[in-house]
Amino acid sequence: MHTIGPNLWAIDARTGKPIESFGDGGKIDLHKGLPEVAKDKFIISNTPGTIFEDLIVMPVRLSEGADAAPGDIRAFNVITGELAWTFHTIPYPGEFGYETFPKDAYLNNYTGAANNWAGMAVDRKRGILYVPTGSAGYDFYGGNRKGQNLFANCLLALDARTGKRIWHFQTTHHDIWDRDLPAPPNLITVEHNGKKIDAVAQVSKQGYVFLFDRVTGKPLFPIKEVPVPQNALRGEVPWKTQPIPTKPAPYARQKDTDISPYAENREELLAKLKTYRRQLYAPPSTEGTVILPGFDGGAEWGGAAADPHKGILYVNANEMAWIQTMKETPNDAALSGLPLGEKTYMNYCVACHGPDRKGNTASGYPSLVDIGQKRSKLYVNAMINNGKGMMPGFNFISKEEKQALVQFLFDEEKKEVASTSSNRTVTSNRIKLPFQMTGYNKFLDSKGLPAITPPWGTLSAIDLNTGEYLWKIPFGHEPALLEKGIKNTGSENYGGPVVTASGLLFIAASKDGMFRVFDKNNGKLLWETKLPAAAFATPATYEINGKQFVVVACGGTKLGTPKGNKYVAFALP
Numbered sequence: 001m002h003t004i005g006p007n008l009w010a011i012d013a014r015t016g017k018p019i020e021s022f023g024d025g026g027k028i029d030l031h032k033g034l035p036e037v038a039k040d041k042f043i044i045s046n047t048p049g050t051i052f053e054d055l056i057v058m059p060v061r062l063s064e065g066a067d068a069a070p071g072d073i074r075a076f077n078v079i080t081g082e083l084a085w086t087f088h089t090i091p092y093p094g095e096f097g098y099e100t101f102p103k104d105a106y107l108n109n110y111t112g113a114a115n116n117w118a119g120m121a122v123d124r125k126r127g128i129l130y131v132p133t134g135s136a137g138y139d140f141y142g143g144n145r146k147g148q149n150l151f152a153n154c155l156l157a158l159d160a161r162t163g164k165r166i167w168h169f170q171t172t173h174h175d176i177w178d179r180d181l182p183a184p185p186n187l188i189t190v191e192h193n194g195k196k197i198d199a200v201a202q203v204s205k206q207g208y209v210f211l212f213d214r215v216t217g218k219p220l221f222p223i224k225e226v227p228v229p230q231n232a233l234r235g236e237v238p239w240k241t242q243p244i245p246t247k248p249a250p251y252a253r254q255k256d257t258d259i260s261p262y263a264e265n266r267e268e269l270l271a272k273l274k275t276y277r278r279q280l281y282a283p284p285s286t287e288g289t290v291i292l293p294g295f296d297g298g299a300e301w302g303g304a305a306a307d308p309h310k311g312i313l314y315v316n317a318n319e320m321a322w323i324q325t326m327k328e329t330p331n332d333a334a335l336s337g338l339p340l341g342e343k344t345y346m347n348y349c350v351a352c353h354g355p356d357r358k359g360n361t362a363s364g365y366p367s368l369v370d371i372g373q374k375r376s377k378l379y380v381n382a383m384i385n386n387g388k389g390m391m392p393g394f395n396f397i398s399k400e401e402k403q404a405l406v407q408f409l410f411d412e413e414k415k416e417v418a419s420t421s422s423n424r425t426v427t428s429n430r431i432k433l434p435f436q437m438t439g440y441n442k443f444l445d446s447k448g449l450p451a452i453t454p455p456w457g458t459l460s461a462i463d464l465n466t467g468e469y470l471w472k473i474p475f476g477h478e479p480a481l482l483e484k485g486i487k488n489t490g491s492e493n494y495g496g497p498v499v500t501a502s503g504l505l506f507i508a509a510s511k512d513g514m515f516r517v518f519d520k521n522n523g524k525l526l527w528e529t530k531l532p533a534a535a536f537a538t539p540a541t542y543e544i545n546g547k548q549f550v551v552v553a554c555g556g557t558k559l560g561t562p563k564g565n566k567y568v569a570f571a572l573p
């Protein structure tokens, strides 16, 4: 079962050919089973589905904006491609949680997402599927989706055969910080008060591990509802409290401590920092709110590894501060002085590629300056329609706007003001929220390195029997500092660990491009080697004829590291 764009394909593993009897000639469109409102909306999947009996349950990636399709969880029959069941993550009238969104949110055109994109876990013996979900769209302003917003940002326990809800826990209420649950949960057995308990552990971007009895959903360490700051943007109503586990302590820093000792513009950074909001769960603001751990966690999509019988969780994390800055959405009058292409750019592209089109390469958003020298119009059109990697598609933009947008990007647009009829096409069909985020910006020093004190990446082993740490180490080196002989600053990392019964932990993930083997009992580095490209992926391990291997995919477009496209496999001695 393999995805390309919006399609899920069934491929014959022996021949590579589509299996014609599945869906429509071998594929189904992942819009299948969604309501009419999702028809033209962006849907792809970059995450493997979860198989249970003859069902596959599919993670999907949607827009992060108000134009997101609803993130209903759907299971398909693996033989026929037929829809088997649907769970509405934005509830319908009469369903549990309906009143946690404004009336009729499920059918309007501006409340979507609450999707699973991180993948899931299944307890095969009990037939329970564990589904972590992301925030509702728009990620950063919820004035149009007032309420607690169930089942966004939830760990859902569903009956794997029917999709019926067994229990749920919401890890961020009314999310306005993009605190999606970023990784599949880990199924693990722990001992609490002398009793063995089958548990499910969920890591988060915030740095918390949420641990539950797998059957009842009861938290195994108490989780407190703690009051959080309420000074919000116009029209926004933040939720009054957020859930904070009493144990384990967070595995990533949540409060900025000091400026990095390697920063050359310390005073400037300190002064800047003072202008920001810095409390945990401080609402988005126009002056800037520090998001620590950053928009990509804390934990991210590589997920955690678990020693399922000993009850130990291994999690790598980022400790990067990002700055969430909001601004008033320019109204049509403010944009009306612009030609259509530029105006379209300001409406849909500016948040990631910036007002000057320079992007933010440190955060993975490429510059579009002089794009015409690098890419064809065909290519750019395809990007706009289909998206790629972290970029959503914008297929819904009208033909006229798209044409003008491409002209603008290729610096061919005349400076003529958009006609009134074009103004209508821009806003038709789309709700304009009063605020938008100005970009995915990290808090960096004058040389582009993280501006807060290291470590910037960590690896932790947490004993979920006791809630205490077995060990915690800075993970990786920052390449620019390593050149000067400065080691162990920890580096940003994407991609999880794998642990073995024999006591090893394998991990790539770090920006420095290394593949490392640690002793899982004490965090001691046993072996490391340089990969052909940094591997932002979780390794897989397998055995053939009694010999064990570990393989990792090298490459990806994160963190500005050189690109690559190799699988590298190692044999264990």
Ligand code: HEC
Pocket: 345, 348, 349, 350, 351, 352, 353, 364, 365, 366, 367, 368, 371, 374, 375, 380, 383, 384, 388, 389, 390, 391, 392, 394, 405, 557
């Ligand atoms: C949510 C953030 C986001 C938004 C909004 C966004 N992009 Fe992107 N864009 C990206 C990212 C991330 C990439 C890099 C994708 C990759 O290569 O994996 C990218 C890549 C591109 C590229 C390819 C650049 C190259 O050098 O090959 C083009 C062209 C582009 N975007 C155009 C647009 C246009 C036009 C819009 C508005 C309609 C837009 N983008 C909106 C995030 C975004």
